[in-house]
Amino acid sequence: MTDTTAEMATADAAIRDYVRDLLRTSLVDEEARQEKIRALEKSGHRIVDGGQTGTDNGLPTWEITDWRTGDLIKGGTGSYEAYDAAATQLDPDDKWLHIDKVDDELTEVEPVGIPASLADALQDWIGSAGTSDEDVAEFVGWSVEEVAWHRDEA
Template structure:
């Protein structure tokens, strides 16, 4: 027995609208994150990145410039001790701990499971800006602007 379903009217539009809403929210969340970073830096904080680079190695880099601040061998506790030693005033903030509160985009007219799949698709490094632009009907530049950091 073959079962066919007729798509709900406007379901293609609902999917595109949802992906467009996700793109707009990604941009808004990143803009908020960048504003938080600027405020921290204005307040005298240094944004760092790095951490464990292997089972027995770590590094600390300046997030803005990519300059290596320190590296060494040891575990996470050794890394933490190095951060405390090099930043006695506690002015460093790891980029992984600089957050804006992301806004949840509620799906309208599509099932939650499809919304989850679309979020995964949009967040995948395998999904090209070209694929997204073609799907949502935006220019490549517009999609790239919405998906990029900074």
Template sequence: MTDIRDCVQAMLRQNLATEEARQERIRSFEQGGHRIIGGGQTGESSWEITDWRTGAIIETGTGSYDAYDAAATRLDPDRKWIHVEQFDDDYDEPDVDHAGIPASLAEALRDWLGMAVTSDEDVAAVVGWSVEEVGRHRKYA
């Protein structure tokens, strides 16, 4: 039976590999002349468009999604902007082999890894890695 340590290590490794692939895809679009943006609704009727790399605010406004979309179209007439959330859709939840670990326990461990209250120190104690190594694998979780 695989132990919990092996299962969590596999999840951490898959998380880092998935994020590295996502980052590479983003870089390839940027090298192709695209700008990666972030932002969206910031309040009930307010929104912003940001540069994903720098966090710089490109435009803010009020109104619905239609107002946001109109601003994005005006500012990006060549349609070279890609919202960073589109890259999140490219990757499904990693499928990690949990040989011997019940699926419900594996799911609970995945939830535990993703919780803000779960410290890198706690994870390091379980997997036997340094806190720094755990942090590198959890950075994008």
């Protein structure tokens, strides 16, 4: 019989290291994103969110919101052209940026010692609202507060 205890310990460490790296990298990415947003706002830009929200009597509905506060700026019905016309009317100086245009590419974390498919599943697990900070903390050996900080900021 072959003893695979050492191999299992190595795989276990690789998985935990990968999850820790995911947490650390997502925090660094989010800090860079927030800094970029602050610089854009300081230069006079307003960060907005919104788009199609559903339908009303068969017509598409949309809204434009302030990204930072969540306040509704304008809502309406109609096509993308109606949304775009409202945004242009409300922002004639072209100082609004949709949050989707601000978001940067996320830093890839190279899975070392684990299959790519397992790395993908771990990314989904970390990002799932159904995964508690307590579960992640227990798995990686961090405090719940430290995990929460990494996940809340990211």
